[in-house]
Amino acid sequence: MAGTDIGLDKTLAALGVTEAAQIGARFEQVFASFDGQLQAIHDESAWKLFRDAWLGRKSGVLTQITDNWLKPATPELKRVVGQKLNELRAHVESQIEARRAAIESGAEEAALAKERVDLSLPGVIRPIGSHHLIRRVFQEIEDIFVSIGFSVVEGPEIETPYYNFEALNIPEFHPVRDDMDTFYIELPKGAPTPLLLRTHTSPMQIRTMEKQKPPVRVIVPGKVYRRDNPDATHSFMFHQVEGLAVDTDITFCDFTGTIEYFVKQFFGPSVKTRFRPSYFPFTEPSVEFDVSCPFCGGTGASNGATCSKCKGAAWIELFGAGMVDPAVYGFVNYDAKKVSGFAFGIGIDRLAMLKYGIDDIQVFFQNDVRFLKQFP
Numbered sequence: 001m002a003g004t005d006i007g008l009d010k011t012l013a014a015l016g017v018t019e020a021a022q023i024g025a026r027f028e029q030v031f032a033s034f035d036g037q038l039q040a041i042h043d044e045s046a047w048k049l050f051r052d053a054w055l056g057r058k059s060g061v062l063t064q065i066t067d068n069w070l071k072p073a074t075p076e077l078k079r080v081v082g083q084k085l086n087e088l089r090a091h092v093e094s095q096i097e098a099r100r101a102a103i104e105s106g107a108e109e110a111a112l113a114k115e116r117v118d119l120s121l122p123g124v125i126r127p128i129g130s131h132h133l134i135r136r137v138f139q140e141i142e143d144i145f146v147s148i149g150f151s152v153v154e155g156p157e158i159e160t161p162y163y164n165f166e167a168l169n170i171p172e173f174h175p176v177r178d179d180m181d182t183f184y185i186e187l188p189k190g191a192p193t194p195l196l197l198r199t200h201t202s203p204m205q206i207r208t209m210e211k212q213k214p215p216v217r218v219i220v221p222g223k224v225y226r227r228d229n230p231d232a233t234h235s236f237m238f239h240q241v242e243g244l245a246v247d248t249d250i251t252f253c254d255f256t257g258t259i260e261y262f263v264k265q266f267f268g269p270s271v272k273t274r275f276r277p278s279y280f281p282f283t284e285p286s287v288e289f290d291v292s293c294p295f296c297g298g299t300g301a302s303n304g305a306t307c308s309k310c311k312g313a314a315w316i317e318l319f320g321a322g323m324v325d326p327a328v329y330g331f332v333n334y335d336a337k338k339v340s341g342f343a344f345g346i347g348i349d350r351l352a353m354l355k356y357g358i359d360d361i362q363v364f365f366q367n368d369v370r371f372l373k374q375f376p
């Protein structure tokens, strides 16, 4: 400690102090040294060292002053030194005690502050996600069909060729399989049947009819897979909603009326629908539904220019549908003479792109939050 530079190891005589008047200045130095050192004492371990340095019996500063300054002093000086030493002792003891109390309560406060929960602080706020646009469009379509008596069923994404093709009246040699030449699963030798990722949701028509007798009114949302190269309108995985209604007296009118109702609910009441002949192995007759372009009001032009959405055609192709081919009933033991019905297969990604003005199907699958955030 600061003992040597203020002469604690020497007698007053050796320091040249011969008169009482000089003693005050000596003690001033000791007081100043003590007060200076005290400023730096902030924790318990430093405080203990400091206390021993000043009050320690063997070599504390007060002991040194007693031994080196007081005891050898001449009787005239001794009285003044003794008085100053008492003042110093009182100061040192009270200051050291005060510092101890401060450190203790400070430590307690710090410990308390660490544990204290501040209820006024904002909590951890995790950003709330939103439904993916595809999910949202699924929901819109489900709501519309559920409101008119359809129920929602789901089925396996890994299918047998029987459900994906044969039972839908697509025999092995049929050329439409070329379009669906798709993902087969590698199976161990001797597996009972090949398996593939379903190319459409239509297999669920068969699975549903196998399980239940007419009347049937279901829609089937789900993922489907094809060997398509990705571009702005193609993806090897996309989404469909299949629909199937079978009962004893469903007519072509029920069919087109239902579709028209759906399209108006989905795009708004001012759109018109039309259908054109088409071909699917599992429907007869088969049609393709179009909607009058919702963006140019079905005129083919907007703001004096050709409508960019329908390319001036005034109509936009929506999805395939038809009356269920009687051959299909044969696969599920329905009596084709007693029942009739219709089916449809809606491409969700395409519909979502149309309705929400998205021009690249790939953005659905890139999970870029800048895109996702636009549809909260």
Ligand code: DAH
Residues within 6 Å of the ligand: 199, 200, 201, 202, 242, 243, 280, 282, 283, 320, 321, 322, 342, 343, 344, 345, 346
């Ligand atoms: N399964 C067809 C496809 O993916 C879509 C389809 C067309 C489904 C007509 C149907 C339908 O149920 O009747 O290309």
